[in-house]
Amino acid sequence: MKYLDEYRDPALALQLLDELHRTATAPWQIMEVCGGQTHTLVRQGIDELLPAGIRMVHGPGCPVCVTPLETLDRAMAVAARPGVILTSFGDMLRVPGSSTDLLSLRARGADVRVVYTPMDAVRLAAELPDREVVFLAVGFETTAPANAMAVLHASRLGLSNFSMLVSHVLVPPAMTALLESPDCEVQAFLAAGHVCAVMGWTQYEPIAARYRVPIVVTGFEPLDLLEGILMAVQQLERGQHTVENQYVRAVRRSGNTEAQDVLRRVFQVTDRSWRGIGTLPASGLELTDEYAEFDAAQRYDIGGMRPEEHPECIAGAILTGAKLPTDCTAYGVRCTPRHPLGAPMVSAEGTCAAFHAAGRTRQARSPA
Amino acid sequence: MTSDANPYLTSLNCPVPYAESERVLLGHGAGGRLTAELLEDMILPTLDGPQEQPGPLEDAALLPDHPELVVSTDSFVVSPLFFRGGDIGSLAVHGTVNDLAMRGAWPIALTVALIIEEGLELSQLRSVLTSLGKAAREAGVPVITGDTKVVGRGAADKIFINTTGVGRVLSSLRPSAALAQPGDAILLSGPIGLHGTTVLSTREGLGFEADIASDSQPLHRLVRAMARLGGDVHTLRDPTRGGLAAALNEIARDARIAVEIEESALPVPTPVAAACDLLGLDPLVVANEGCLVAFVAPSAADEALALMRTQPEGSGAVRVGQVPREGQPGRVVIRTLVGARRVVDMPLGELLPRIC
Numbered sequence: 001m002k003y004l005d006e007y008r009d010p011a012l013a014l015q016l017l018d019e020l021h022r023t024a025t026a027p028w029q030i031m032e033v034c035g036g037q038t039h040t041l042v043r044q045g046i047d048e049l050l051p052a053g054i055r056m057v058h059g060p061g062c063p064v065c066v067t068p069l070e071t072l073d074r075a076m077a078v079a080a081r082p083g084v085i086l087t088s089f090g091d092m093l094r095v096p097g098s099s100t101d102l103l104s105l106r107a108r109g110a111d112v113r114v115v116y117t118p119m120d121a122v123r124l125a126a127e128l129p130d131r132e133v134v135f136l137a138v139g140f141e142t143t144a145p146a147n148a149m150a151v152l153h154a155s156r157l158g159l160s161n162f163s164m165l166v167s168h169v170l171v172p173p174a175m176t177a178l179l180e181s182p183d184c185e186v187q188a189f190l191a192a193g194h195v196c197a198v199m200g201w202t203q204y205e206p207i208a209a210r211y212r213v214p215i216v217v218t219g220f221e222p223l224d225l226l227e228g229i230l231m232a233v234q235q236l237e238r239g240q241h242t243v244e245n246q247y248v249r250a251v252r253r254s255g256n257t258e259a260q261d262v263l264r265r266v267f268q269v270t271d272r273s274w275r276g277i278g279t280l281p282a283s284g285l286e287l288t289d290e291y292a293e294f295d296a297a298q299r300y301d302i303g304g305m306r307p308e309e310h311p312e313c314i315a316g317a318i319l320t321g322a323k324l325p326t327d328c329t330a331y332g333v334r335c336t337p338r339h340p341l342g343a344p345m346v347s348a349e350g351t352c353a354a355f356h357a358a359g360r361t362r363q364a365r366s367p368a
Numbered sequence: 369m370t371s372d373a374n375p376y377l378t379s380l381n382c383p384v385p386y387a388e389s390e391r392v393l394l395g396h397g398a399g400g401r402l403t404a405e406l407l408e409d410m411i412l413p414t415l416d417g418p419q420e421q422p423g424p425l426e427d428a429a430l431l432p433d434h435p436e437l438v439v440s441t442d443s444f445v446v447s448p449l450f451f452r453g454g455d456i457g458s459l460a461v462h463g464t465v466n467d468l469a470m471r472g473a474w475p476i477a478l479t480v481a482l483i484i485e486e487g488l489e490l491s492q493l494r495s496v497l498t499s500l501g502k503a504a505r506e507a508g509v510p511v512i513t514g515d516t517k518v519v520g521r522g523a524a525d526k527i528f529i530n531t532t533g534v535g536r537v538l539s540s541l542r543p544s545a546a547l548a549q550p551g552d553a554i555l556l557s558g559p560i561g562l563h564g565t566t567v568l569s570t571r572e573g574l575g576f577e578a579d580i581a582s583d584s585q586p587l588h589r590l591v592r593a594m595a596r597l598g599g600d601v602h603t604l605r606d607p608t609r610g611g612l613a614a615a616l617n618e619i620a621r622d623a624r625i626a627v628e629i630e631e632s633a634l635p636v637p638t639p640v641a642a643a644c645d646l647l648g649l650d651p652l653v654v655a656n657e658g659c660l661v662a663f664v665a666p667s668a669a670d671e672a673l674a675l676m677r678t679q680p681e682g683s684g685a686v687r688v689g690q691v692p693r694e695g696q697p698g699r700v701v702i703r704t705l706v707g708a709r710r711v712v713d714m715p716l717g718e719l720l721p722r723i724c
């Protein structure tokens with residue numbers, strides 16, 4: 001398993017941990033922005049092996065978790081319409097909206113289907129011209145290029161029965177919003193490697209300089225994370241605050257310019273609501289006017305939603321790293337993967353679900 | 369909701385968090401926590417089974433008043449019907465033979481019931497039945513009776529097959545989920561994750577199917593090879609739906625023991641690891657159809673491994689963990705690659721590939 005084993009070698013992991021223990025002389029709080037990284041940290045138990053003063057703060061980077069409740073309610077309203085096939089990625093199907101989830105709607109007769117790429121939804125629309133195929137397009141900069149390509153493909157095919165409910169979000173504005181918060185205790189970031197593989201890291205350089213925080217572009221394997229944390233701690237210990245790239249095997253400074261061109265053709269930046277966080281300016285993507293015909297929000301009369309979060313869910317505090325799942329009174333009791341009260345308990349990348357799957361029940365230790 | 373919405377669907381105005389409790393979900397059949405809830409809350413109470421045989425739910429049951437006989441039944445609804453390494457016909461034989469074997473029994477006879485959807489091509493039906501017959505002959509178990517039903521288009525998905533098997537217990541083998549004990553070695557007969565990832569990839573056209581094949585195979589000869597260990601073989605379980613995670617959690621629950629496995633010892637083939645990484649699935653929860661996990665007395669562990677490796681289906685047998693003498697009963701823990709410990713929970717239900 002060469003291409004994976006190299007980044008999962010237990011002996012190398014111990015070496016990196018040793019070096020971290022030798023390097024860290026002060027308590028530091030480092031946020032991993034991406035939910036995939038949270039998943040690896042908790043699944044491998046890496047956060048519990050770090051030097052006592054190093055605290056990993058789990059960030060808002062689970063695309064399922066930050067999709068606004070209103071978008072989910074709209075998706076369910078569309079799915080409930082006769083003749084519609086609502087498609088999305090698997091882990092969106094269990095996310096609770098105000099009153100139900102897509103899996104439950106499917107059991108009640110709605111045609112809800114899992115797809116693996118948005119092109120599957122386009123193919124479905126081409127095969128079934130009498131049906132309306134709607135793709136629930138969520139995610140960060142990682143999934144947006146493929147979704148943009150799907151729109152271009154549907155346009156080329158002249159499909160009038162394909163549309164997207166778009167709720168894309170962007171990472172840099174979320175990091176800026178966190179750093180602007182007076183309660184922010186984050187001193188360094190691990191930036192999500194796959195986001196940077198698309199967008200590069202030039203957008204992070206002004207953030208690192210302005211807020212004097214080290215930012216390390218980091219991959220997703222156990223050794224990636226250990227090395228990313230080590231690089232962040234080394235910068236913190238030296239008083240540096242630059243953008244570094246741990247994920248050199250996948251990321252270039254300028255990113256994937258072809259993917260960026262496709263993004264700019266199909267999407268434009270817009271203000272976006274984040275579940276649990278609120279509306280952040282210029283933090284999302286929407287279809288440009290040229291491709292507005294593929295906008296499901298315009299195609300269907302799905303306004304007038306009155307989304308209601310469960311009063312007990314502290315998703316906002318979880319997603320901003322202000323609280324841990326184990327701080328929540330409902331965690332593991334009234335909120336479980338079987339009966340989630342909020343999105344962070346649903347997706348494998350959600351912080352609450354990652355904690356629950358790993359059997360975390362106690363309060364994580366406080367920084368020294 | 370607009371006025372032309374599906375009237376059978378729920379209203380979207382209720383602010384109370386919604387939990388589907390009135391209808392069966394696909395996840396209820398996935399072998400995880402939802403399946404267990406359905407069994408415990410509805411199926412078992414209504415069936416009011418034999419009170420003299422309380423205890424764990426096993427892959428197969430001892431026949432009342434005939435302690436040497438074991439019976440098991442299973443239904444096969446896999447889509448697609450044909451996949452690399454097998455098909456629904458051979459799977460229907462292997463699945464029931466293996467359920468008998470997990471109680472230490474040698475198969476005597478099988479019954480086969482077919483539910484066929486109107487419109488299924490006869491050539492496909494012939495292929496399925498040819499494969500089923502070949503698998504039964506290779507396993508050395510005759511099909512002695514059966515049943516055939518045809519239902520209207522849409523009332524089934526091409527073909528569903530039920531097989532029931534009767535077996536005779538091998539010598540002194542009496543494995544049961546409840547018999548696993550502190551100190552036991554945990555042995556795995558072969559790689560995990562092959563069947564589930566093969567079927568998923570074939571069904572969805574994900575492109576991994578060229579590199580992997582289902583592990584579907586009969587395990588009764590492997591179990592027979594272990595028979596000389598007798599009562600030292602405490603528990604046998606084939607980790608099918610819900611994968612190794614579900615099987616270990618069931619054993620930990622039924623035997624009231626803790627279970628600890630080593631991530632570095634788990635045999636996960638490269639294409640399985642790659643597919644699971646891409647889809648956000650854990651190889652521990654992916655279905656298998658041709659391996660078994662055995663809880664064996666520590667003094668017999670080395671011999672058990674050697675015996676397993678004498679059979680082709682056990683050539684890759686490895687020791688993956690142990691039952692700690694102290695530990696929280698019912699809890700399965702994995703020691704991760706970097707040396708930390710985490711709980712391996714019972715999977716919830718349907719496997720849902722993640723977004724990215």
